[in-house]
Amino acid sequence: MKAFWNSLHRIGDILHLPDMPSWLIGLLALILILRIPSFFEPYNYGDEMIYMSLGQGVRQGLTLYKDIHDNKPPLLYLTAALSENLFWFKAILAFWNLASIYIFYKLAEKLFVKNIKAQKLATIIMALLTTIPLLEGNIVNAELFMIGPTILAFLILFSEKLNSKKIFIAGVLFGISTLYKIPAAFEMPVIIAFWFFGVGRKDWKEFLKNSITLIVGFILPIALTFVWYFFKGALNEYIVAAFMQNFGYVSSWRFGGERAPFLVRNASLIIRAGIVVTVYIILYLSRKKLSSRFLFLSTWLLFALFGVVLSERPYPHYLIQIVPVVSLFLATFFAEKSYEQSLVVIPLVLTFFVPVYYKFWFYPTSTYYLRFINFATHRIDKNTYFSGFNGQTVRNYQIARFLSQSSRQNDRVFMWDPDASTVYALSRRLPPIKYVANYHILDYSSTKAVVENLSNNPPKFIILTSDNPLSEIFPLLKKDYLMIQQVGNAEIWSKVYNSSNASKR
Numbered sequence: 001m002k003a004f005w006n007s008l009h010r011i012g013d014i015l016h017l018p019d020m021p022s023w024l025i026g027l028l029a030l031i032l033i034l035r036i037p038s039f040f041e042p043y044n045y046g047d048e049m050i051y052m053s054l055g056q057g058v059r060q061g062l063t064l065y066k067d068i069h070d071n072k073p074p075l076l077y078l079t080a081a082l083s084e085n086l087f088w089f090k091a092i093l094a095f096w097n098l099a100s101i102y103i104f105y106k107l108a109e110k111l112f113v114k115n116i117k118a119q120k121l122a123t124i125i126m127a128l129l130t131t132i133p134l135l136e137g138n139i140v141n142a143e144l145f146m147i148g149p150t151i152l153a154f155l156i157l158f159s160e161k162l163n164s165k166k167i168f169i170a171g172v173l174f175g176i177s178t179l180y181k182i183p184a185a186f187e188m189p190v191i192i193a194f195w196f197f198g199v200g201r202k203d204w205k206e207f208l209k210n211s212i213t214l215i216v217g218f219i220l221p222i223a224l225t226f227v228w229y230f231f232k233g234a235l236n237e238y239i240v241a242a243f244m245q246n247f248g249y250v251s252s253w254r255f256g257g258e259r260a261p262f263l264v265r266n267a268s269l270i271i272r273a274g275i276v277v278t279v280y281i282i283l284y285l286s287r288k289k290l291s292s293r294f295l296f297l298s299t300w301l302l303f304a305l306f307g308v309v310l311s312e313r314p315y316p317h318y319l320i321q322i323v324p325v326v327s328l329f330l331a332t333f334f335a336e337k338s339y340e341q342s343l344v345v346i347p348l349v350l351t352f353f354v355p356v357y358y359k360f361w362f363y364p365t366s367t368y369y370l371r372f373i374n375f376a377t378h379r380i381d382k383n384t385y386f387s388g389f390n391g392q393t394v395r396n397y398q399i400a401r402f403l404s405q406s407s408r409q410n411d412r413v414f415m416w417d418p419d420a421s422t423v424y425a426l427s428r429r430l431p432p433i434k435y436v437a438n439y440h441i442l443d444y445s446s447t448k449a450v451v452e453n454l455s456n457n458p459p460k461f462i463i464l465t466s467d468n469p470l471s472e473i474f475p476l477l478k479k480d481y482l483m484i485q486q487v488g489n490a491e492i493w494s495k496v497y498n499s500s501n502a503s504k505r
Contacts, residue, residue, distance in 0.1 A: 020102070023120060024102070024105055024123065027101070027123065027124060027127055028098050028101060028102070028127075031097065031098060031101065031127050031128075031131050032094065032098065034128075034131050034132065035090075035094045035097070035131060035138070036372075037138070037368065037369060037372035038090045038093075038094070038138040038139075039087055039090050039091065039094075040372065040375070040376075041086070041090070041138070041389065042385075042386045042389055042390075042393050042397070043086055043393075043396070043397075043400075043422050043425055043426045044386070044389045044390040044393045044396075044419075044422060045139055045389075046418075046419075046421065046422075046437070047139070047140075047141060048086065048089070048139060048140050048425075049419075049421035049422040049424070049425045050070050050421045050436055050437055051070075051076055051077055051079075051080040051089070051140065052080050052085075052086060052089065052421075052425035053068070053421045053424040053425045053430065053436040054068050054070055054077040054080060054081075054436065055077055055078075055079075055080025055081035055082075055083065055084075055089075056081075056424070056425065056428050056430060057430055058077060058078065058080075058081035059081050059084070060409070060410070060430065062430075063229075063232045063233070063234050064077055064229075064234070064238070065229070065234050065237040065238045065240075065241045065242065066232070066233065066234035066237045066238075066434070067434055068430065068434050068436065069237075069241055069434040069435055069436070069440055069444070070241070070436075070437075070440070071241050071242065071245045072142060072180075072181055072182075072242060073178065073179040073180065073181065073182065073225070073242045074179060074225060074238075074242070075145070075176070075179040075180045076142050076145065076180055076181070079092060079145065080140075086425075089140050090140060093140045093144060093145070096144070096145060096148060097130055097131065097137075097144060097148075099148060100130070100144075100147060100148035100151060101123065101126065101127045101130070103148065103151050103152050103155060104122075104123060104126050104127075104151050104324055104327075105119065105123045106155055107151055107154055107155045107158070107324075108122045108123055108328065108331070110155065110158045110159075111158075111293050111296075111297075111328060112331065112335075112336075115335060115336065117335040118331040118332065118335035118336060119331075121330070121331040121334055121335050122327045122328050122330070122331035123327075125323075125326075125327040125330055125331070126323055126324055126327035129320075129323045129327070130144060130147070130320060130323055132365045133363045133364065133365050133368045134316070134362055134363060134365050135316045135317060135319050135320055135323070135362070135363075136315075136316050136317040136320075136363060137317075137320070138368070139317060141317040141320070142180045142181035143181065143317050143318065143320035143321050144317075144320060145180045145181075146177040146178070146180040146181050146183075146184040146321075147177075147320065147321065147323070147324055148177075149173040149174070149176045149177040149180075150173070150174065150177045150184060150187050150324075151324055152173050153169075153170040153171075153173035153174050153177075153191075154170075154190075154191070154300075156169060156170045156173070157170045157191050164209070164210075164213050167210050167213045167214050167217065168213050168214070168216065168217040169217065170191070170214060170217065171188070171213065171214040171215060171216060171217020171218040171219075171220070172217045172218070172220055172221055174187065174188040174214075174217070174218045175188075175217065175218045175219065175220060175221035175222050176221055178218075178222060179221060179222065179225065182242075182243070183307030183308070183310055183318075183321060184307070184321070185218075185307075186303045186304065186306055186307040186310075187300070187303055187304055187307070187321075188214070188215075188218050189303060190296075190299050190300045190303045190304075191214065192211045192214065192215075193280060193299050193303070194292075194295060194296045194299050195207055195210065195211065196284070197283075197284060197287045197292075197295050198287075198292075225238070226238070226239075245444070268312065269310075272306060272309060273306070276302050276303065276306050279298075279302055280299065280302060283295060283298055283299065290340070290343075291340060294332075294340050294343065294344075297325055297328055297329060297332075297347070298347055300325045301322060301325045301326070301329070301347050301350075301351065304321050304322045304325055305322060305350070305351070305354060307321055308321050308322055308354065309354060309358060312358060314355075314358055314359050314360040314361050315360070315361065316360055316361050316362050316363060318360075319355060319360060322351065326348070326351050329344045329347055329348055329351070330348070332344045333345070333348065371385065371388050372385075390419070392419050392488070393422075394488075395487055395488035395489070395490060396419050396422045396423050396426060397426060398487045398488070399415075399423050399427070399463060399487050399490055399492065400422075400423050400426030400427035401427075402485060402487065402492065403423070403427035403429050403461060404427050404428070404429075406461070407427075407429060407460050407461065409428055409429070411429060411459075411460040411461075412429070412430060412431060412432040412457070412459040412460060413427070413429045413430075413431065413459050413460060413461040413462070413463065414431045414432065414433070414454060414459045414461070414462050414463070415431075415462075415463040415464075415490075416438065416462075416463070416464050416465070416468055416470045416473070417438065417463070417464075417465045417467075417468050417490070418437075418438055418468070420436065420437060420438060420463075421436045421437045423463065424436050431459065432453065432454065432457040432458075432459050433445075433450055433453050433454070433457075435450070438468070447470060447472050447473075448472055451470075451472045451473050451476060454473065454476060455476055458476075458480060458495055459495070460494070460495050461492055461493065461494055461495070462477065462481060462492075462493040463490050463491065463492050463493070464490070464491050464493070465489050465490045465491075466489040466490075466491075467489060477493055480495060480496055481493040481494060481495055481496060482494055482496050
């Protein structure tokens with residue numbers, strides 16, 4: 001075993017990797033092993049398929065938000081475009097996650113000086129919770145990307161000889177996190193609120209200078225995207241999709257929320273903001289009795305929890321935002337013997353109350369790995385393995401194969417089905433409209449408007465499924481299309497080019 005660890009260190013020296021303790025090398029190796037099944041997942045998870053579809057749009061020269069739509073900032077779609085396919089998307093996430101774990105370990109070193117047990121425990125908890133399917137750690141999501149720059153920003157801010165340059169760089173990192181997903185923006189004020197605990201009468205100028213430097217750094221990468229989309233002629237679409245629609249997203253989960261008055265619609269949000277302010281005031285009044293670490297972690301958790309429940313939606317990957325700080329609190333509880341060891345029960349109770357109160361979903365872990373083992377050992381075939389993720393996965397692959405063989409990449413297709421984005425991503429064929437998911441159309445447009453658009457820009461193929469009728473499109477199908485293939489419950493209709501519409505071409 002000793003020879004094995006020595007070999008790993010020699011490999012690290014050859015590759016010029018940072019010096020790491022043996023246990024951390026082993027942990028990172030384990031995490032990489034636990035991620036192997038994700039490399040063999042089929043195209044099926046809705047969010048991933050939307051990201052891949054928009055990534056394909058970028059690769060085909062489309063402008064995000066103007067030509068192809070989703071309601072997140074651009075970095076996730078650009079990462080998807082860079083990866084080209086799902087395997088490389090997962091691979092980029094895997095190595096990003098490994099880097100995030102290492103950075104988190106360095107932050108734990110700063111916060112738990114000389115307490116190696118706490119450093120190990122916090123890093124192990126964080127690594128596992130951001131990897132296993134329980135919180136969708138196996139899925140490419142914005143939270144897994146955004147926590148890396150956030151942790152690095154905090155690490156820089158806790159470095160020795162802090163200066164304006166380091167503070168500015170940390171602000172830029174917070175901005176990069178936000179360009180993966182908006183809730184990351186709530187973690188930038190954490191450090192300002194933390195600095196405020198120690199502000200005395202003579203420290204105001206330094207506090208204001210550092211805060212302004214951090215905010216300027218935070219704004220810079222976001223402002224650059226505004227400039228970029230301005231020159232692309234898509235600034236309004238960018239602001240609406242990536243920023244403004246997220247405010248509507250907060251209340252849209254509640255039935256009838258979009259029709260209620262502002263105060264009624266956002267009452268829950270206002271109450272949560274009030275809780276954040278109240279708890280922060282309590283921390284401020286108690287600041288002389290608490291360590292700086294406890295104050296920092298409590299403030300971090302407070303703001304991160306606000307980001308997690310911003311939309312009140314119970315998707316488990318939202319909880320990944322609080323995994324780093326919760327891991328540090330758990331390490332405090334289990335690996336320290338101090339007065340604050342008992343105090344951490346309060347933030348931990350709050351943490352575990354949130355997913356219970358908002359009824360967050362969770363995904364089984366053992367089933368996920370057992371299914372992959374059965375597939376890897378040939379106990380189940382590929383179709384059975386794929387069907388375990390989604391009953392329509394095999395059908396989607398068959399449709400995508402047909403489209404790939406029967407059309408060119410710049411040909412447009414349209415599918416009306418919850419799995420439409422899966423087919424777009426798999427076939428690398430996009431619709432003639434900007435929306436790649438049914439809910440995009442239902443939330444931001446209408447089926448009538450889409451059919452009118454399709455009539456003006458007819459796609460080569462239209463795919464409809466028996467479970468999802470679209471009656472408005474029947475006149476167009478009857479006039480210009482011919483049903484040429486049935487795949488499961490899906491009908492594939494092909495454009496018929498007669499003499500009249502051939503002249504239009």
